[in-house]
Amino acid sequence: MGLAIGLMSGTSMDGIDVALIETDGTSLRVRSGGNGHVEPLGPTGYRPYSEAERALLRQALADAEAITERAERPGCLGEAEALITRAHAEAVEAFLAAEGLDADAIEVVGFHGQTVLHRPAEGITVQIGDGQALASRLGIPVVYDLRAADVAAGGQGAPLVPVFHRALAEASGFEAPLAILNIGGVANVTLIGDEGRLLAFDTGPGNALIDDWMRDRTGRALDDGGRTAARGRPDGALLAWLLMHPFFVQKPPKSLDRNWFSHRLAGQLSTEDGAATLTAFTAQATARAVDHARETPTRWIVAGGGARNGELMRLLKHHLRVEIATADAVGWSSAFLEAQAFAYLAVLALAGEPITFPTTTGVERPMTGGVLARPG
Numbered sequence: 001m002g003l004a005i006g007l008m009s010g011t012s013m014d015g016i017d018v019a020l021i022e023t024d025g026t027s028l029r030v031r032s033g034g035n036g037h038v039e040p041l042g043p044t045g046y047r048p049y050s051e052a053e054r055a056l057l058r059q060a061l062a063d064a065e066a067i068t069e070r071a072e073r074p075g076c077l078g079e080a081e082a083l084i085t086r087a088h089a090e091a092v093e094a095f096l097a098a099e100g101l102d103a104d105a106i107e108v109v110g111f112h113g114q115t116v117l118h119r120p121a122e123g124i125t126v127q128i129g130d131g132q133a134l135a136s137r138l139g140i141p142v143v144y145d146l147r148a149a150d151v152a153a154g155g156q157g158a159p160l161v162p163v164f165h166r167a168l169a170e171a172s173g174f175e176a177p178l179a180i181l182n183i184g185g186v187a188n189v190t191l192i193g194d195e196g197r198l199l200a201f202d203t204g205p206g207n208a209l210i211d212d213w214m215r216d217r218t219g220r221a222l223d224d225g226g227r228t229a230a231r232g233r234p235d236g237a238l239l240a241w242l243l244m245h246p247f248f249v250q251k252p253p254k255s256l257d258r259n260w261f262s263h264r265l266a267g268q269l270s271t272e273d274g275a276a277t278l279t280a281f282t283a284q285a286t287a288r289a290v291d292h293a294r295e296t297p298t299r300w301i302v303a304g305g306g307a308r309n310g311e312l313m314r315l316l317k318h319h320l321r322v323e324i325a326t327a328d329a330v331g332w333s334s335a336f337l338e339a340q341a342f343a344y345l346a347v348l349a350l351a352g353e354p355i356t357f358p359t360t361t362g363v364e365r366p367m368t369g370g371v372l373a374r375p376g
């Protein structure tokens, strides 16, 4: 058993999640008598981005549109990459200090970096962040660039968390068919069938459209609890049109760039009606995931910041008509599940174990991934 730290800076660009797990890379144990509580999931930390840092990252996403080769860093991307590396180093240093842990105690760090461009059909996905610089500053081996090999081999490069979702579900003794939904900036689902059969894909927008709408209209970063959406009325015609997008009928594997859909589609609607329309769109697009399931899940577990949007959760329940629980309610962590996943993925990668599969990213055969940087 070893200790691994996972680092996630997601498409919401709110901050860096840090999580410690203890694992041998293949199994996660369950705390006895617990309600799914998984024992090796340890303490967590968070390093928010300042408003200025968020603005730089938003600009980096725009500037990344010009990238044609993975290594290119046009516009402000060099500056943004330095920020990502420095902020992640600070996040780990603060976490280790808070937990009284020594760097030597950590076997590996799984470093996702910040996705600035994701176009798997064109064979390109870019996560900025300098894994070698991070390893050298921390004095801990770092596994980074976990999506690149999969995309180079013809996969979607996303989602990567399904293998961790399955390990968690197995450790917790949850029965199939089960769906685990992550609502981040983009939403992705893992469907677990009999004998641990996996089917995973991005379902469509998560919080991104709602966040962008709120920022434009109110200057606030999110619709707290979904209260603005709850006060509005969805525009039926616009909603129906949005849901006709071919992405939702496209068979998995499939993944989405954060900015594929735009909140500007809600155009001239009032703040409340626009929020209601985009929230309803997000919920219904997500519920369409069951169209692709071989075995209809009887239970959904929802993680990610979107689990805190009460209106989105209410609409999801309404459309799915099955039992829905938040990850927190089943003893997992809604907020840190992805960071935990990247710790687990780093351990798997270090052992040369597969992290992506034909039914998760569409890659031809199970593949390991990531680049290992050793301190020095």
Ligand SMILES: Nc1ncnc2c1ncn2[C@@H]1O[C@H](COP(=O)(O)OP(=O)(O)OP(=O)(O)O)[C@@H](O)[C@H]1O
Pocket (backbone or CB within 6 Å): 008, 009, 010, 011, 012, 013, 014, 182, 183, 184, 185, 186, 187, 206, 207, 208, 211, 221, 222, 223, 224, 225, 226, 303, 304, 305, 306, 308, 309, 310, 335, 338
């Ligand atoms: N109280 C709340 N009410 C409504 N929405 C919330 C609340 N708290 C968080 N969120 C939403 O959750 C988002 C952050 O979610 P999360 O941290 O899971 O995203 P992420 O890790 O960046 O994304 P991804 O899974 O795409 O990588 C916020 O941007 C916001 O939209």
Ligand SMILES: CC(=O)N[C@H]1[C@@H]2OC[C@@H](O2)[C@@H](O)[C@@H]1O[C@H](C)C(=O)O
Pocket (backbone or CB within 6 Å): 010, 011, 115, 118, 125, 157, 158, 159, 160, 161, 162, 184, 185, 186, 187, 188, 202, 255, 256, 338
């Ligand atoms: C390219 C990229 O960064 N994709 C993210 C994004 O955020 C959610 C969804 O879209 C998912 O596909 C993925 O992240 C999670 C952690 C994953 O790979 O499983």
